[in-house]
Amino acid sequence: MTASELIIGSGPADFGTVAGELAIGGIGLSRLAARIxxxxxxxxxxxLITERVQLLRQTLPPAIRLHYAVKANPMPAVVQHLAGLVDGLDVASAGELAVALDTGIRPDRIGFAGPGKAPAEIGRAVAAGITLELESETEARRVAEAGVRLGIRPRVAIRVNPDFAVRGSGMRMGGGPQQFGVDAERVPDLLRLITALDLDLIGFHVFAGSQNLNADILGEAQRRTVELIIALAELSSTPVRYLNLGGGFGIPYSERDRPLDLTRVAANLAELIDGPIANRLPEARPVLELGRYLVGESGVYVTRVLDRKLSRGEQFLVVDGGMHHQLAASGNLGQVIRRNYPVAVGNKITEPPAEVSTVVGRLCTPLDLLADKVVLPTTAVDDLIVIFQAGAYGLTASPTAFLGHPAPAEALI
Known part of the structure; x- marks a missing residue:
């Protein structure tokens, strides 16, 4: 069995093999483990990250600007690499803002979204000259106060909570009551406040849902987003220059998942750009904000077998990692219906499957489950278990402090 048979990819991304082992960045896994x-x-x-950006550039309309959502993987080396490939970075905290600014990217290519921005964070963002995406009237006033204090006219956009929801998303972030954005029906009042506060409004941002693998649903959401922003733009005293259509592009995590049809997404975007956007929002620069889709399939999580034990007929492999590093693979504390991520024995990548095993971590909870009853080669203590699709929402989205085990290393190869 080869690495390509284990990866459920949606593009050209693939891991290779070197002398019968998984190869990451052309380096065999045992050698890489020794180096780390x-x-x-x-x-x-x-x-693989570069290939994914190239795929998007080749497939999407040229007018689309690609932004990287830093929250997906804020490792400084990853953000630095992507800063040279994409058109902008999107952050959600002062910490992420510092990582983004350290790349040397122009501040006007950074956007700061997310509810609950603290006054100190707002002040730092205004001073840096980035775009603040307003999530409430309170934020608008705080941004204006920071601008007066610093002698800067802040650049802002409005994050809109749309009056529609996106079906089929792994996480719904728009439609109905939400902590995200300003309800569409409240935006007219916010527009008047922005004018009174003399903020530099450049446009709108709608992010309705994440992890969607259905091109038709994504297309419908993009069409409705454009319709909504056209209606809101008629109430604005300034032309729309920034049109963030969100993202939500999903990647497959299990055998039942089918990769997103990127060509269909691109065709729909081309119709929107050549039609309503060109006709009604001629100064707008359409943006796609992608995180998981850019980095998710580029990463692996590698953990070593500490113990092999049999319990009432079931084979368990106890590893030195677990849900405290890779929460999503474990099922997010039981909040979702758990399905196995692609998994392999990385130092036996070409060996045939031989036994059914359950891979668990060493935390004191039955939720610490990385792979349930998977068919693997015969596995021994010190073998390396590899969890694929681990490039996004891994380490920083996991409860690393639970039980006090050391944090794992990260490497960009």
């Missing part, structure tokens, strides 16, 4: 010095660790392949 310990397990567990995350490894990200920079060539």
């Amino acid at each position: 010095g310990s397990t567990p660790f995350f490894a990200y392949d920079r060539s």
Whole structure:
């Protein structure tokens, strides 16, 4: 069995093999583990990230500007690499803002979205000259106060909570009551406040849902987003220059998932750009904000087998990692219906499957489950278990402090 048979990819991304082992960035797994010095660790392949951006550039309309959502993987080396490939970065905290600014990217290519921005964060963002995406009237006033204090006219956009929801998303972030954005029906009042506060309004941002694999549903959401922003733009005293259509592009995590049809998404975007956007919002620069889709399939989580034990007929492999590093693979504390991520024995990548095993971590909870009853080669203590699709929402989206085990290393190869 080869690595390509284990990966459920949606583009050209693929891991290779070197002397019968998984190869990441052209380096065999055992050599890579020795170089890093310990397990567990995350490894990200920079060539796969580059290929994913190239795929998007080749497939999407040229007018689309690609932004990277730093929250997906804020490792400084990953953000630095992507800053040279995409058109902008989107952050959600002062910490992410610092990582973004350290790349040297122009501040006007950074957007700051997310509810509950603290006054100190707002002040730092205004001083840096980035775009603040307003999530409430309170934020608008705080941004204006920071601008007066610093002698800067802040640049802002409005994040809109739309009056529609996106079906089929792994996480719904628009429609109905939400902590995200300003309800569409409240935007007219916010527009008047922005004018009174003399903020530089450049446009709108709608992010309705994440992890969607259905091109038709994404297309419908994009069409309705454009319709909504056209209606809101008629109430604005300034032309729309910034049109953030969100993202939500999903990647497959299990055998039942089918990759997103990127060509269909591109065709729909082309119709919108050549039609209503060109006709009604001629100065708008359409943006796609992508995180998981750019980095998710570029990464692996590698953990070493500490113990092999049999319990009432079931084979368990106990590893030195677990849900405290890779929460999503474990099922997010039981909040979702758990399905196995692609998994392999990385130092036996070409060996045939031989036994059914359950891979668990060493935390004191039955929720610490990385792979349930998977068919693997015969596995021994010190073998390396690899969880694929681990490039996004891994380490920083996991409860690393639980039980006090050491944090894993990260490497961009």
